Amino acid sequence: MSAIKITALRKSFNRVSVLKDVSIEVQKGEMVALIGSSGSGKSTLMRHLSGLTFADRSSPSSVEVLGRKVQKNGRPAKQLRATRARIGNVFQQFNLVNRLSVQTNVLIGALSRIPTYRSLLGWFTKEEKLKALQALESVGLREHALKRASYLSGGQQQRVAIARGLMQEAEVILADEPIASLDPESSRLVMETLQKINRELGITVVVTLHQVDYAQKYCRRAIALKEGEVYFDGPIEDLDTALLTDLYGTNIPEGSRGYQANELPEKLSDFELNPV
Incomplete structure (x- = not known):
């Protein structure tokens, strides 16, 4: 059974389209990084998963968590409260x-x-x-x-x-930018904790991150959003420099990807994204 299944999700604010026919499926026990530049729709997507935000009613959308409907066609499901009880949220x-x-x-x-x-x-x-x-x-x-x-x-x-x-x-943990305001050591401890509960307890974890290096170190799969659409969905090792450059519109320094769990450089400046 899928832990999360999103179909044809659309969301607009003041007639500005934020999510455009997003379809994603996450299996139980996965730890997935949701990445993308600011304004790509990451946090908006996460809020749909726990029913804090609802899709456009004009869209034939569906959001399911643990086999239960959270919302359909922009309307809350009847069992939403019971489903929320199985979803843990970690906010910035x-x-x-x-x-x-x-x-x-x-x-x-x-x-x-x-x-x-x-x-x-x-x-x-x-x-x-x-x-x-x-x-x-x-x-x-x-x-x-x-x-x-x-x-x-x-x-x-x-x-x-x-x-x-x-x-x-909770059987699913949604962590929305959990390390955005933390120093490197605190960030490491938080990400290691999420990884631990995923591996040892089998809890499905979806974490939104701006830091590509942390996504590469702690997650096996990445889903990237660009301008409200799924730009990439696959194994973390397939996120190469060309994809990241196109995703963020920046030059990614050589050596900023492909680090193993024990090879992360001490200085996060090694991973800074340099504007073109």
Whole structure:
């Protein structure tokens, strides 16, 4: 069964076409990089997957996650709420409640599965609290469980967001520019965490990235958007310099692709895209 299936997706804002008949399929257990220049439609596409944005109603589009309809012809599916409970979202802005503890932020991932009265009271069982600690252990942050979320660094907060997805028992993680505002070391830890849960737990991960080198290092497949259309979809090693140059409209320095997992240069400036 496909984890994600998008068919003929179209989206316009103020009559400006942002997505143009996009069709994509992602298999369960894949970790896929969604790349492209700013304004190519990456974030808009991601928002359609969890029903935060809906397609143009004039388009015969369909979005399915884990075999369930999220939307069809620009209208939300009846089971959208239940489907959302199986999708974890990691945003660029972290989206944690800063005044709450790290553990409580993780426990929020369980809200879709507990009675309403308990969610209103913030009442979690001993077993749920233990599970939250286990999720934090998985992302390397158990020792920070009782700290306020605001005390953590940006990279640590992003890993808390991933732990929240584990608490949610999400089968698909959608990470939209999760390392855009992070330093290189924090970026590495976040991407390694996403890779770990993909490999060890079989969670499907789709991550949007501006950094081609991180896509090459952590993902086996890339989907590239250009001006709202699928420009490339295939193995990451097939993303050669010519394709990247055309995709970004830049000159890609020699040696900016094809690095193995243990060969990434220490200086990310080696990968800077130089305008033509």
